[in-house]
Amino acid sequence: MAWFLFYPFAVQASKVVFVSTVFINLCLIYLTINRTKRITGAYKYMIIMFSAVGILFTFMKTTLHPYLHSHNSGIMFFSLEPDWGRFKAVEVALMVYTGVYSAMISLLAIQFVFRYWALFCDEKLKYFNTWRCVVWFIYVFLIGMGWSFMIYFCAPSDPYSRNYMKDSLYETYQMNVEKTVGFFIVVRSENQSIRWHNVAFIAGLLLDLVIQYVIVIYCGTTMNQKMQEKLANFSIANRRLQEQLFKTLVLQITIPSIIFHLPFVPVLCAPLFNLQFDFESGMIYCLFSLYPSIDSIILMSVVHDYRSEIISKFTITFSDEKYYLRIQEASKCDIG
Numbered sequence: 001m002a003w004f005l006f007y008p009f010a011v012q013a014s015k016v017v018f019v020s021t022v023f024i025n026l027c028l029i030y031l032t033i034n035r036t037k038r039i040t041g042a043y044k045y046m047i048i049m050f051s052a053v054g055i056l057f058t059f060m061k062t063t064l065h066p067y068l069h070s071h072n073s074g075i076m077f078f079s080l081e082p083d084w085g086r087f088k089a090v091e092v093a094l095m096v097y098t099g100v101y102s103a104m105i106s107l108l109a110i111q112f113v114f115r116y117w118a119l120f121c122d123e124k125l126k127y128f129n130t131w132r133c134v135v136w137f138i139y140v141f142l143i144g145m146g147w148s149f150m151i152y153f154c155a156p157s158d159p160y161s162r163n164y165m166k167d168s169l170y171e172t173y174q175m176n177v178e179k180t181v182g183f184f185i186v187v188r189s190e191n192q193s194i195r196w197h198n199v200a201f202i203a204g205l206l207l208d209l210v211i212q213y214v215i216v217i218y219c220g221t222t223m224n225q226k227m228q229e230k231l232a233n234f235s236i237a238n239r240r241l242q243e244q245l246f247k248t249l250v251l252q253i254t255i256p257s258i259i260f261h262l263p264f265v266p267v268l269c270a271p272l273f274n275l276q277f278d279f280e281s282g283m284i285y286c287l288f289s290l291y292p293s294i295d296s297i298i299l300m301s302v303v304h305d306y307r308s309e310i311i312s313k314f315t316i317t318f319s320d321e322k323y324y325l326r327i328q329e330a331s332k333c334d335i336g
Contacts, residue, residue, distance in 0.1 A: 013286070014061055014062045014065065014286070014289055015062055017058060017061075017289045017290060017293070018058045018059060018061070018062040018289075020293060021054060021055060021058040021289070021292050021293045022055055022058070022059075024293050024296050024297060025051040025052075025054050025055050025292060025293070025296050026051075026055075027296075027300075028047070028051050028296045028299065028300060028306075029051050029052070031300070031305075031306055031309055031310075032044055032047050032048055033048070035305070035306075035309045036303075036305040036306060036309070037305070038237075038238075038241055038305055039303075039305060041128075041129060042114060042125070042128035042129055042133065043111070043114060043115075043118075043245075046107065046110065046111055046114065047299070049107065050104065050107050050108070050111075050292075050295070051296060053100060053103055053104055053107065053292075054104065054291070054292025054293075054295065055292065056100055057097070057100045057101060057104060057289075057291070057292060058289055058292055058293075060093065060096070060097045060100060061097070061288075061289045062289075064079050064090065064093055064094060064097055065079055065080035065081045066078070066079055066080075066097055066285075067079070067080050067282035067285065067286075068267065068280075068281040068282040068284075068285040069165075069168065069169070069172065069173075069278075069279070069280060069281060069282060070267060070270055070271070070278070070279040070281045071164075071165055071278050071279075072271075072274060072275065072276055072277070072278075073186060073188040073271045073272075073273075073274040073275075074161065074164055074165055074184065074185060074186035074187070075185045075267070075268070075270070075271050075281065076165050076169065076182055076183070076184050076185075077094070077098075077151070077155070077182055077183045077184075077185070078094075078169075078180050078181060078182025078183070078184075079180075079181045079182060080173070080175075087181055090181040091181050091182075094151075094181070094182065094183070095148040095151055095152055096148060098147045098148060099144035099145060099146075099147045099148040100144060101147070101288065101291075102143050102144050102147040102208060103140050103141075103143060103144040104291065104292070105143075105209070105212050106139060106140050106143040106144075106212060107140055108249075108252060108253060108295075109215040109216050110136050110139070110140070111249060112215060112216050112219040112220060112249055112253075113215065113219055114128055115219070115245060115246060115249060116219040116222060116223055119223060119226075119227060119230050119231075119242070120222070120223075120226065120230065143208065143212075146204075147205070147208065150200075150201055150204045150205065151183055151201065153197075154197045154198065154200045154201035154204065155183040155184070155185045155198060155201045156183065157182065157183055157184045158184075160186065160189065160190070161184035161185070161186040162177045162178070162184055163177075164184070164186045165177060165184050165186070168278050171278075172278065185198045185201060185202070185271060186198060186271070187202070187271045187272055187274075188274060198271075199272070202268055202269065202271070202272065205268060206265070206268065206269075209261065209265075213253075213257075216253050220250060220253070223246055224246075227242070227243075227246060240304065241303070241304070241305075244302050244304060245303065247302050248298055248299050248302045248303060251298045251302065252295050252298050252299070255294060255298065256291055256294065256295070259287055259290075259294075260287050260288055260291060263284045263287075264284060264285065264288075267279075267281040267284055
């Protein structure tokens with residue numbers, strides 16, 4: 001049995017994270033649409049789309065309460081306290097949830113491609129500014145559907161996997177495996193032979209992450225090496241904006257990689273090594289719900305257009321409050 005049960009805290013914390021994520025991302029959407037004059041065109045819509053997908057992702061996290069648990073050569077992806085009703089509906093929602101997360105990663109990779117083309121291959125921007133942009137929607141959709149189909153076809157819960165996880169699930173969470181909605185990945189059968197469909201699921205997720213990171217690393221390193229030479233032809237204001245947007249993308253991929261993906265990969269690969277342990281790997285997985293907020297905070301902190309609007313709004317509000325307090329003090333003096 002786990003020495004510390006993290007999941008009750010995770011269920012409550014997800015509600016706080018959801019409220020903060022909605023607030024932060026709605027602020028970002030509002031500023032992008034109404035206040036930032038220099039962020040236009042396709043990139044503007046990508047920011048709005050990423051924020052909207054982030055809100056959807058956090059909403060599903062809060063209502064589904066998806067969680068992970070590692071047990072020897074198996075890993076469970078299941079719902080702790082679903083608010084969605086029927087068993088089959090929750091199962092489908094869990095599949096969609098994984099697809100939404102993969103869509104966010106692919107959207108970030110597409111932003112790197114856009115910034116790379118904007119600097120070095122501006123003739124290719126027609127694939128973002130015309131009807132051809134549908135290619136990117138199809139790409140995001142296919143990546144998301146790929147994750148959903150992988151978990152459906154390669155990680156279905158069967159009698160053996162449910163029985164394998166039954167005791168660990170009950171001892172840690174007091175949940176009956178027959179009433180638990182989720183997917184159970186066990187890479188070794190009773191005679192220690194490999195269950196290849198479950199291995200294919202793990203390999204598929206890792207391959208998809210590798211593809212997105214190859215795109216990001218290639219575009220990022222190329223921009224880093226050649227950007228200063230290219231920006232020499234830009235105006236000072238545009239040069240600063242391009243540098244800020246590049247810095248934003250680097251932080252948006254670096255910070256989540258350190259906080260989320262690097263800890264998650266060992267959890268995903270652990271069943272392959274048949275380690276004899278029980279672990280609430282959901283405590284790492286719960287960090288994923290912070291992903292949309294962190295990305296939006298990075299963008300609003302680094303890009304001057306957002307930062308100046310937030311500071312000016314705060315300054316005006318603070319000044320109005322001080323003015324109101326002065327009026328109150330003056331009124332008290334008059335009464336006295």
